[in-house]
Structure formats: structure tokens, C-alpha cells
Amino acid sequence: MIKIALIGNPNVGKSTLFNSLTGMHQHTGNWTGKTVGVATGTYEDILFYDLPGTYSLIPHSEEEKVTSEFVLRKDYDIAVVVCDALCLERNLNLVLQTLEVTDKVIMCVNLMDEASKKNIKVDIDKLSNILGIPVVGMSAIKNDGINQLISYIRNINTNPITISYPKEIEESINILKPYVNSRFEGISLLLLLSDLKDPLIKELVKQIKIDLKEKGIIINDEIANTKMYLINDIICQAVTNNKKYKISKIDKILTNKITGIPIMIIMLMGILYLSIVGANYPSEWLFTFFNWLGNHLEHFLLNIHLPDWFVNPIIYGIYRVLTWVVAVMLPPMAIFFPLFTLLEDLGVLPRIAFNLDGYFSKSNACGKQALTMCMGFGCNAVGVTGTRIIDSPREKLIAILTNSFVPCNGRFPALISLLTMFFIGKNVIFKSLISALLLTGLILIGIMMTLLVSKILSKTILKGVPSLFILELPPYRRPQIIKTIIRSIFDRTLNILGRAVLIAAPTGLIIYLLTNIQIGNISLLNHLSNFLDPFGKLIGLDGVILVGFILGITANEIVLPIIMMAYISTGYLVDVSNLSYLKEVLVNNNWTIVTALCTLIFIIFHFPCSTTLLTIKKETGSVKWTLLSFFLPLFIGLTLCFFISKISLLF
Amino acid sequence: MYTLDNLKINKKAIIKKIDCQKLVKTRLLDMGFIEGTEIQSMLDSPSKNIRAYLIKNTLIALRNNDSKRIMIEVFND
Numbered sequence: 001m002i003k004i005a006l007i008g009n010p011n012v013g014k015s016t017l018f019n020s021l022t023g024m025h026q027h028t029g030n031w032t033g034k035t036v037g038v039a040t041g042t043y044e045d046i047l048f049y050d051l052p053g054t055y056s057l058i059p060h061s062e063e064e065k066v067t068s069e070f071v072l073r074k075d076y077d078i079a080v081v082v083c084d085a086l087c088l089e090r091n092l093n094l095v096l097q098t099l100e101v102t103d104k105v106i107m108c109v110n111l112m113d114e115a116s117k118k119n120i121k122v123d124i125d126k127l128s129n130i131l132g133i134p135v136v137g138m139s140a141i142k143n144d145g146i147n148q149l150i151s152y153i154r155n156i157n158t159n160p161i162t163i164s165y166p167k168e169i170e171e172s173i174n175i176l177k178p179y180v181n182s183r184f185e186g187i188s189l190l191l192l193l194s195d196l197k198d199p200l201i202k203e204l205v206k207q208i209k210i211d212l213k214e215k216g217i218i219i220n221d222e223i224a225n226t227k228m229y230l231i232n233d234i235i236c237q238a239v240t241n242n243k244k245y246k247i248s249k250i251d252k253i254l255t256n257k258i259t260g261i262p263i264m265i266i267m268l269m270g271i272l273y274l275s276i277v278g279a280n281y282p283s284e285w286l287f288t289f290f291n292w293l294g295n296h297l298e299h300f301l302l303n304i305h306l307p308d309w310f311v312n313p314i315i316y317g318i319y320r321v322l323t324w325v326v327a328v329m330l331p332p333m334a335i336f337f338p339l340f341t342l343l344e345d346l347g348v349l350p351r352i353a354f355n356l357d358g359y360f361s362k363s364n365a366c367g368k369q370a371l372t373m374c375m376g377f378g379c380n381a382v383g384v385t386g387t388r389i390i391d392s393p394r395e396k397l398i399a400i401l402t403n404s405f406v407p408c409n410g411r412f413p414a415l416i417s418l419l420t421m422f423f424i425g426k427n428v429i430f431k432s433l434i435s436a437l438l439l440t441g442l443i444l445i446g447i448m449m450t451l452l453v454s455k456i457l458s459k460t461i462l463k464g465v466p467s468l469f470i471l472e473l474p475p476y477r478r479p480q481i482i483k484t485i486i487r488s489i490f491d492r493t494l495n496i497l498g499r500a501v502l503i504a505a506p507t508g509l510i511i512y513l514l515t516n517i518q519i520g521n522i523s524l525l526n527h528l529s530n531f532l533d534p535f536g537k538l539i540g541l542d543g544v545i546l547v548g549f550i551l552g553i554t555a556n557e558i559v560l561p562i563i564m565m566a567y568i569s570t571g572y573l574v575d576v577s578n579l580s581y582l583k584e585v586l587v588n589n590n591w592t593i594v595t596a597l598c599t600l601i602f603i604i605f606h607f608p609c610s611t612t613l614l615t616i617k618k619e620t621g622s623v624k625w626t627l628l629s630f631f632l633p634l635f636i637g638l639t640l641c642f643f644i645s646k647i648s649l650l651f
Numbered sequence: 652m653y654t655l656d657n658l659k660i661n662k663k664a665i666i667k668k669i670d671c672q673k674l675v676k677t678r679l680l681d682m683g684f685i686e687g688t689e690i691q692s693m694l695d696s697p698s699k700n701i702r703a704y705l706i707k708n709t710l711i712a713l714r715n716n717d718s719k720r721i722m723i724e725v726f727n728d
């Protein structure tokens with residue numbers, strides 16, 4: 001197996017190349033469309049590692065660190081550096097850095113077709129001659145140049161350029177040479193890396209820096225300048241650029257101070273609308289299918305003479321909750337994430353961060369938090385993973401702790417049902433429009449709370465000033481619509497099915513046992529809700545609603561069905577799509593408009609679901625932050641509900 | 652001397668000096684903000700605190716708080 005590390009600046013089409021190369025032979029897909037972890041895939045006997053995009057091997061964010069550490073560990077045979085033909089100058093920096101770590105490097109100049117359209121000519125042979133490594137001109141979207149790359153990989157032959165640094169720097173490199181296992185110029189990278197692991201090297205590097213500083217040499221500047229002169233020289237020889245950069249009209253409208261933000265809100269609402277409304281039909285089909293399958297499964301199990309006490313928990317507990325979660329969760333996600341990925345491929349997402357950064361910088365947070373919030377609308381666990389795009393650890397934590405303030409797909413159905421039942425009159429025209437407006441209002445409360453809490457966190461436990469915020473606004477590109485949709489659905493389907501089986505199945509069993517085991521003629525579930533009732537009443541809810549949220553920690557989708565199940569004591573989850581029946585049951589159980597309002601608020605502000613909590617644990621590596629992310633929204637929800645219910649008593 | 656946050660939209664300048672903490676500077680260097688490079692101010696964000704610049708054929712956005720650390724010499728054309 002030949003092992004290949006795929007490296008490149010963000011937005012150069014590295015993942016497109018990876019996808020074209022490996023097709024469906026990928027072992028890990030990337031959740032958000034953006035590469036945040038290392039994806040692997042194979043092409044014949046070649047194993048590709050798709051690393052997160054980075055501008056430099058000196059990492060600035062968590063995801064860049066993944067790449068930098070991977071490259072420095074040298075656990076691969078060849079490094080393929082993917083570059084953008086339209087801005088080779090900046091991309092060459094990464095090529096040179098990689099050449100300092102390993103001499104087995106292939107350079108891919110992607111987007112050659114776009115470059116020639118824009119009158120930029122790149123002389124591939126010249127580049128190859130100067131750098132002493134194979135260079136491939138390609139257009140990954142059209143599969144051009146891929147065969148060439150494969151043949152270079154199989155017969156690699158390099159004689160790479162050596163960068164000659166000023167005398168003092170070369171001397172320092174020679175001091176370090178015996179200690180470091182890398183192509184010797186790679187030491188210049190080591191000199192720059194701030195967190196060196198080996199204490200001996202660390203000490204040496206520190207001493208070298210002090211010595212050089214005494215001579216008036218700032219090492220970072222010298223290294224950057226040396227590379228810049230070299231790069232300038234290479235560009236002069238190999239690239240002819242007759243193009244004058246012009247700001248596109250779309251950019252002028254999208255970042256305009258009057259039209260910019262409204263257009264983005266409309267786009268987000270459009271995506272949410274499509275995911276919610278568009279998901280109804282496939283959800284119904286799935287329900288029908290699972291019901292049919294469930295009936296047959298039950299008959300089959302009874303026919304082979306399995307006892308009732310064994311079949312019932314399986315069918316009405318595990319099977320029902322499992323298929324319920326899949327049927328409700330899968331369709332909206334399968335619509336939301338491909339659409340979101342399309343926006344990303346188009347290049348719209350960085351513009352959103354650009355437009356909204358002002359609000360976040362006032363909260364001492366990062367504009368990219370807006371993007372992780374958008375991902376949160378799809379799934380908070382995805383939003384939490386997405387925070388890796390935020391460079392500063394402090395700002396990343398803020399984004400993680402507040403991510404559940406934006407309601408995910410799993411919470412929308414309940415929000416919409418309750419809004420429609422309790423806040424919109426029976427015969428109102430434009431019913432769906434009003435419900436959309438009310439929903440937007442609720443979302444805005446969540447967003448304002450995000451900004452407020454971010455600010456409070458920045459002033460208290462996560463004290464600090466905003467770190468350097470640097471954001472590339474890449475040119476707009478035509479996305480590969482079909483490929484993106486197929487890939488997103490395929491990856492997500494597997495992921496969600498896995499998650500549903502792992503979490504929903506045991507929950508189904510627990511719910512079944514709680515509702516069907518009785519002590520003194522009352523089910524355990526009712527005992528529990530009776531016990532919680534006084535506390536629930538205090539915050540405008542009741543015991544049953546609280547039980548719904550507690551059991552629904554595994555998936556927000558089942559909160560409302562559990563509440564219904566408890567009210568009508570069916571012993572298994574019931575369909576909640578008939579709103580007038582649903583409202584009748586709720587009102588019979590003493591629901592008022594205040595109960596509905598408190599429940600709505602509590603849906604937005606309560607603990608994140610278990611998958612999100614596990615993701616937070618994984619991302620932060622800390623129990624403390626996980627606990628905080630559990631209690632912070634819960635505390636806000638309890639406080640708000642308490643005040644709403646107390647204030648309502650005044651009227 | 653002018654700082655980058657004062658560069659008016661559509662105006663060009665040359666980066667003269669970057670005066671900030673080492674790690675921040677390394678990142679700026681990696682993104683192409685190298686002394687002697689031409690830079691042009693291109694877009695203002697609706698929130699006014701951040702601006703997009705054209706540098707080495709790419710649009711890069713920087714907050715004004717960060718760009719005031721970058722000294723420039725404005726082109727007189």
C-alpha cells in the first residue's frame with residue numbers, strides 16, 4: 001500500500017480531488033462538507049489521507065494542527081500538495097514548507113481550466129524544473145490530470161530544490177541537525193513551531209532564538225522573507241497573469257450594508273423551510289413502511305412461538321422508538337445538509353461570517369461562530385464538531401457552550417406543532433406564514449441569548465480579547481450539485497442510522513419498561529412524573545413534560561411523543577401528527593397558553609441531547625466543560641420558565 | 652505613517668511593517684501579508700468592523716482591530 005497525504009490551502013478543491021480519486025471507497029466521510037478530521041480512502045493499492053485545509057504547517061487552529069502534526073509525523077510515503085492555479089503565490093508557501101519536511105512531494109496545480117478562462121497561464125514544466133518535483137496541472141472537477149497524478153505517485157522521482165537561508169539561520173539549522181529526524185531544512189519549521197514536544201530541542205531552539213535576536217535577526221521574518229524572494233522568483237518565471245481582479249457583483253450585493261444581512265436571513269429561512277416541509281412526505285413514507293414491517297415482524301415473532309413478554313418490549317419498545325427516530329430525523333437532515341454543503345461549495349459561508357462578525361466581535365467572540373450556529377440548525381452535534389474552524393481555543397469553547405441555543409432539526413417539529421396549536425387561531429389565513437414568523441421570533445431569542453451569553457462568558461470564566469481573525473473570501477464556484485447531494489445523503493444516512501441504533505434502541509427499551517412495569521397499579525413513568533410534578537408546576541410545566549425531556553435526552557425528536565404517551569397511557573409512542581387531537585389531549589391535561597410558551601422556551605433552552613454531549617466531551621476533552629454545556633442552557637431555561645410562569649400569574 | 656485600517660475602499664498601498672505579537676505575525680506572513688507586498692482595500696462588511704483586502708490575488712478579510720497593526724504606504728495615483 002502506498003500512503004499519500006493530501007495537503008492544501010482551504011478552498012483549492014482538495015476534497016473534490018479526494019472524492020474523484022477514491023469514489024465510494026472512503027472509510028470516513030466528512031460530516032459538514034468541510035474536512036475537519038482526516039478522511040481516508042483508497043484508489044487501487046494507494047491509500048489517500050485527506051487532511052484539513054491549511055495555509056501553513058505552522059498551525060493556527062485545531063484543524064490545521066491535525067494537518068501539521070500529520071505531515072511532521074511522516075507516516076506516509078508521498079505528500080501531494082494541492083494548489084490553486086489562481087493564487088499560486090500564496091499556495092507555494094505550503095509547497096516549500098512541505099519540501100522542508102520530506103523530499104517526496106508532488107505538486108498538483110488545480111483549477112487550471114478556471115485559470116486559463118481568466119487568462120492566467122501556469123507553466124507546469126517550468127515549475128517542475130525549478131522545484132525539482134513532479135508537478136501536475138489538473139482540473140479535479142473534470143477529472144483532468146488524475147491519471148497523470150497516479151502515474152507520478154507510482155514512479156516518484158524527485159530532486160528537490162534546497163532553500164538557502166541567510167548564513168546565521170543556516171548555522172542554527174546545523175546546530176539542530178543532529179537532533180531532528182527530518183530533511184534538514186525542515187528544522188526551520190521546528191524553529192517556528194511554538195509548542196515543541198521534545199524538551200531538549202525546545203531548550204536548544206529557545207537558545208538559538210535568543211542568540212539570533214542579539215544579532216538583530218528575527219527568525220520568523222528572515223525565514224518568511226527568504227521564502228518570499230524565492231516564491232517571487234518562481235512566480236515570475238512560471239506564471240503569466242493578465243487578469244485584473246474584480247469584485248464580483250454578487251459580493252457587492254451579499255456584503256452590502258442594506259441588502260447583505262436580509263438576504264442571508266432569507267437564505268437560511270429558505271433552507272429551513274425546505275427541510276421542514278420537504279421532509280413531511282418522506283417521513284410519512286418511512287412511518288408507513290416501518291409500521292408495515294413492524295406488523296410483519298410481530299406476527300413472525302409470535303408465529304415462532306416466542307412469548308408475549310419477550311415480543312412486546314422488542315416491537316413496542318425498541319423497534320418502535322428506533323424506527324420513530326429514524327423516520328423523523330432522517331428526512332430533514334438529508335435535505336438540510338446537502339443544501340448547506342451546496343452553500344459552502346458555492347463560497348457563500350465565509351461571506352456570512354464576514355457580514356455577521358461585527359455582532360460576534362462585540363461579544364468578544366469569532367464571526368465563524370455564525371457558521372457553527374447555522375450547522376447547529378441541522379444538528380447541534382455537527383455544530384459542535386464544526387467549531388474546529390474557529391482558531392482561538394477560547395472562542396471555540398464559547399461557540400461550543402452556546403451551540404445548543406439554536407434549535408436543531410430534531411426540535412423543529414415540536415416547536416412548530418406547539419406554535420400552530422396554541423398561538424395561531426383556527427381560521428386564520430396565511431397560517432403557515434404566521435407560524436414561520438413566530439418560529440423566526442423564537443430562533444431570534446436563541447440567537448440573542450447566544451450573543452449575550454458569549455459576552456458574559458468572555459467577561460467571566462472565558463476571559464480574553466478577540467484573537468486575530470483572518471478569513472479568506474474565496475471566489476464563487478459552481479458546485480457539483482449531484483455529487484454533493486449523493487455524497488451528503490449517503491454519508492449522513494449511515495451516520496444517522498448508526499446513531500439511531502446505538503442510542504434509540506436502549507431508550508426504547510427503557511421507555512417500554514417504565515410505562516409497563518407497575519407498582520400499586522401505577523406505572524413507573526407515572527410515579528416519576530408525579531414525583532416531578534410540583535417542581536414542573538413551579539416553572540410553568542408539569543411532571544410529564546419534564547419526564548418527556550429527561551427521557552428525550554437521547555433524541556429531541558421523541559420528547560413530544562413521550563409526553564403524549566404518558567398523558568394517554570398507551571404504553572408505546574403515539575403519532576402526534578393529528579394536531580387537533582393532540583391539542584385536545586394537552587388541554588385535557590391542563591395545558592394553557594403559558595404551559596405552551598414555557599415548553600417552547602424549554603425546548604430551546606435545556607440540556608443538549610446525549611449525542612451532542614458526547615461530541616462536546618470529545619471536542620473539549622474535558623468533563624468540566626461538558627457539564628457546563630449541560631447546565632448552562634438548562635439554567636437559562638429554568639430561569640426563563642420560572643419568570644414567565646410567575647409573571648403570567650399577575651394577569 | 653498610515654495604518655491599514657485607514658486605507659479607503661479601492662485604494663492601493665504597500666505593506667511597510669507589521670507590528671504585532673510573534674504568532675499573529677507568523678500567521679499574517681503565511682497568508683501573504685509580507686512587507687513590500689501590494690494590498691488593496693476591497694469590501695466593507697455591513698457591521699463595519701471588518702474589511703476585505705486583495706492581496707496576492709486573493710480576498711482576505713481582517714478586522715480593523717488587527718489591521719491597525721499593519722503600517723502601509725499609500726499609492727499616490
